[in-house]
Amino acid sequence: MKIAIVVGHNAKAPGAYAPTPIGLSEYDFNNLVADEMIRLSKGTVMGRLGGARPLELFKVHRALSSSYSTEIDAAYDQVTRGGADASLELHFNAAHPGATGSETLSSGGPKSLSLSGHLQRAMVKALARPDRGIKVLGPTDRGGRSLHAARATAALVEPFFSTNSVDLVAAQRVGIKGFARMYLEGLSGYAGFEREALPTGREINARNGFGTMHLETESLGRQEFFARNHALLAMAVENINKIQEERAHGEFFVPLTLVDAFSLMNAEMGMKGGQVDPGFVHHERGIGLVPLPSNLVYWNGDDAPLDHSRLTTEQNITEFLLYLSAIKNKPVGRPFAWGEFYTDLFRDPSTTGDVPGQMHLLAAVVNGWFVPQLYASPPDFATIAAKTAQAHLDPEPILRELAAAGFRGGPGTGRDDLRARLAHLNAMIALADPSLALESVRPPEAKPVKPAAPPVEPPVTGGAPVVAEKFRTTVTGFAG
Numbered sequence: 001m002k003i004a005i006v007v008g009h010n011a012k013a014p015g016a017y018a019p020t021p022i023g024l025s026e027y028d029f030n031n032l033v034a035d036e037m038i039r040l041s042k043g044t045v046m047g048r049l050g051g052a053r054p055l056e057l058f059k060v061h062r063a064l065s066s067s068y069s070t071e072i073d074a075a076y077d078q079v080t081r082g083g084a085d086a087s088l089e090l091h092f093n094a095a096h097p098g099a100t101g102s103e104t105l106s107s108g109g110p111k112s113l114s115l116s117g118h119l120q121r122a123m124v125k126a127l128a129r130p131d132r133g134i135k136v137l138g139p140t141d142r143g144g145r146s147l148h149a150a151r152a153t154a155a156l157v158e159p160f161f162s163t164n165s166v167d168l169v170a171a172q173r174v175g176i177k178g179f180a181r182m183y184l185e186g187l188s189g190y191a192g193f194e195r196e197a198l199p200t201g202r203e204i205n206a207r208n209g210f211g212t213m214h215l216e217t218e219s220l221g222r223q224e225f226f227a228r229n230h231a232l233l234a235m236a237v238e239n240i241n242k243i244q245e246e247r248a249h250g251e252f253f254v255p256l257t258l259v260d261a262f263s264l265m266n267a268e269m270g271m272k273g274g275q276v277d278p279g280f281v282h283h284e285r286g287i288g289l290v291p292l293p294s295n296l297v298y299w300n301g302d303d304a305p306l307d308h309s310r311l312t313t314e315q316n317i318t319e320f321l322l323y324l325s326a327i328k329n330k331p332v333g334r335p336f337a338w339g340e341f342y343t344d345l346f347r348d349p350s351t352t353g354d355v356p357g358q359m360h361l362l363a364a365v366v367n368g369w370f371v372p373q374l375y376a377s378p379p380d381f382a383t384i385a386a387k388t389a390q391a392h393l394d395p396e397p398i399l400r401e402l403a404a405a406g407f408r409g410g411p412g413t414g415r416d417d418l419r420a421r422l423a424h425l426n427a428m429i430a431l432a433d434p435s436l437a438l439e440s441v442r443p444p445e446a447k448p449v450k451p452a453a454p455p456v457e458p459p460v461t462g463g464a465p466v467v468a469e470k471f472r473t474t475v476t477g478f479a480g
């Protein structure tokens with residue numbers, strides 16, 4: 001596997017400066033690390049890195065240019081021309097003295113997320129500083145251009161903060177050689193992972209709500225898919241509720257309903273020629289029947305798969321349902337009028353036991369309706385919630401409310417898209433729970449609707465609210 005090591009910044013504008021005990025700029029420090037990586041990867045001891053696909057490294061420098069974008073584009077042109085399968089851009093961070101820890105920036109694509117995951121784990125292991133996780137950046141985000149400029153799988157590392165004294169001591173302890181080893185370990189893990197076949201049956205079953213049972217997906221329309229797999233999906237929802245109830249350790253627990261599962265899947269699943277498509281490419285959100293948020297680990301736990309493109313349909317749906325269940329049960333620490341997002345949306349007396357209302361609130365979370373940044377001006381979320389919870393009776397009031405508040409979730413979230421989405425959500429209520437059949441629920445519109453596209457930066461729909469939650473305190477810390 002061929003990997004381009006891009007040294008962040010350039011000789012004339014060398015980036016942040018790490019004071020004593022490092023005493024080097026980003027450019028100088030990482031140039032030494034890159035050289036050491038190349039030396040070690042050629043050495044006899046580490047020559048077999050990457051196993052059957054040995055790592056072949058080459059170094060790329062950025063040259064000061066008239067504009068930032070031409071500087072990045074020229075460097076990544078070298079990445080492409082060098083035939084790299086993947087690129088790693090080396091940096092370190094700078095912010096205020098309290099900011100600390102390691103983070104990796106990813107384009108959000110499944111391979112980039114996998115690469116980033118391996119690098120992030122290697123950094124946290126070697127430096128033992130706080131794990132700030134993987135940040136997904138769009139092409140226009142600060143620093144995001146490097147991740148989207150070439151076709152090669154890209155990652156950008158920010159191993160420590162040069163403005164934090166404890167981070168500096170850790171960086172000094174690891175040393176240039178240690179940094180080189182740490183990145184090679186991450187790259188090698190990624191190269192090995194890429195080689196691996198699908199997980200074994202045992203690994204699948206450990207995280208699979210369907211056990212050894214298989215869903216039917218071949219040549220099925222929407223209704224047919226849910227009708228044929230009704231019993232299996234019900235079993236999976238039941239298993240997922242058991243997992244979450246155990247995780248709740250006796251604290252509150254709001255179960256996922258079959259209506260939640262059917263309706264959300266129906267609104268989000270990939271379709272091709274009127275049939276469900278288990279190989280659907282969900283833009284930046286992986287491959288599979290339903291899209292998974294890029295920060296799946298935040299919601300589903302550390303054992304969640306990093307690479308979303310290699311899951312079986314059963315795993316893909318299991319992770320999706322776990323994610324939905326986590327939204328109902330995991331407080332994200334953001335207060336609103338009634339309590340805390342998102343859990344208290346589902347524990348409010350007005351929605352407890354209101355199955356279709358809860359389903360619409362859940363879909364609203366996934367679609368970013370409770371993220372203030374997605375509005376022209378922050379709306380009254382109590383009103384949004386109240387009208388959302390009535391969307392199975394009449395979708396128009398919430399659609400009017402969203403339009404009035406200037407909801408701008410990005411492509412695929414215009415008023416007609418949202419109306420179609422609500423129709424898809426409503427279409428499966430009665431099928432999932434016949435006791436909830438309602439006259440006002442209309443069948444889905446005839447025209448095919450693609451699942452809602454990413455709301456805004458970071459460009460991830462299922463995960464958009466989520467990314468905003470998890471990273472809202474860290475976005476300013478990136479030194480570029």
Ligand SMILES: [Zn+2]
Nearest residue numbers: 015091479480
């Ligand atoms: Zn930098």
